[in-house]
Amino acid sequence: MKEKQEMIKKELEKDLKLVKTTNDLNELKVRYLGKKGIITELTKNMNELSIEEKKEIGRLSNELRGELAEKISELENELHAKELNEKLVNEKIDVTMPSTKLSVGCMHPLTRISDELEELFISMGYDVVSGPEVEIDKYNFEMLNLPKDHPARDAQDSFYITDEELLRTQTSAVQVRSMLKNQEKKPFKIVCPGKTYRRDADDATHSHQFMQMEGLVVDENITLADLKGTLEEMAHRMFGNERKVRFRPSFFPFTEPSYEVDVSCMKCGGAGCNVCKGTGWIEVLGSGMVHPNVLNVCGFDANKYSGFAFGVGIERIAMLKYGINDIRDFYTNDLRFLKNYNRVEGGDK
């Protein structure tokens, strides 16, 4: 037995030298001290031995187990220290290395203009509402005084989905929806920003998808003076108090009288330049007094109620404010372009 013990010790010394990692050591531990390990094997087949002999062998093998365990644990500590050291060296952080830059998103210029307009109208007591982009012909055209054969429909070449459904060509459809919904809540003032669609060939000033903001006020005794005052205030707040504003007679089937609103050119101040095409004026929106036919079909007695409405092109406002020449830039989503407009006066948002 003693000889066997000595042999095992020598074997262990040899094996310990071959150990390189804690994994190797764990394997060795199992091999010597495990349930089916070398030490346990020593105490097997003792049936023929006397009790005294069994006791002696038990004592010796326990002694051996203790000795081996001690040696293994010594090496274990050494290995742990070594591996920890290696880890510290390998995983050292170089704080002088250039960082990977996190890219931060930004507000789209159209969202920015739309928000600015919303805030402006909220401050004047308007509610912000929305309507569906897939609209019915009845709300997009018919109830806005544009029956099926009306020539003014040609100006708004539409994406029809069925005979009666289309992608809305104008946020004016929300005027109808709002009037039908607000029968009990007269008077009301709403703005509605949103996407609109027309079958236009895309070029620098046309996009088949674009954005509008619609405005509508309905009450008793609403006059042209209310329309003028409101839109002048809007033009001044969007483009600056120094801008002159003029109302030019125009035609829209759903308003009578109708006006287009021009502001004095922000580039030349009215003298005439390439931006205003020499006229000194820039058109910013369409507006008018709600047509009596529209009030009546939407459930408002035109003898008692009146209202004004307007429709602003969001891209147009953004192009004028930021000096952007091509409407397609809003939709190609080049981050270099978009981030350029992520600045506000007084610092970054």
Ligand code: DAH
């Ligand atoms: N919907 C018109 C367009 O897309 C714009 C417009 C003009 C809206 C006059 C109005 C309005 O509400 O009163 O060209």
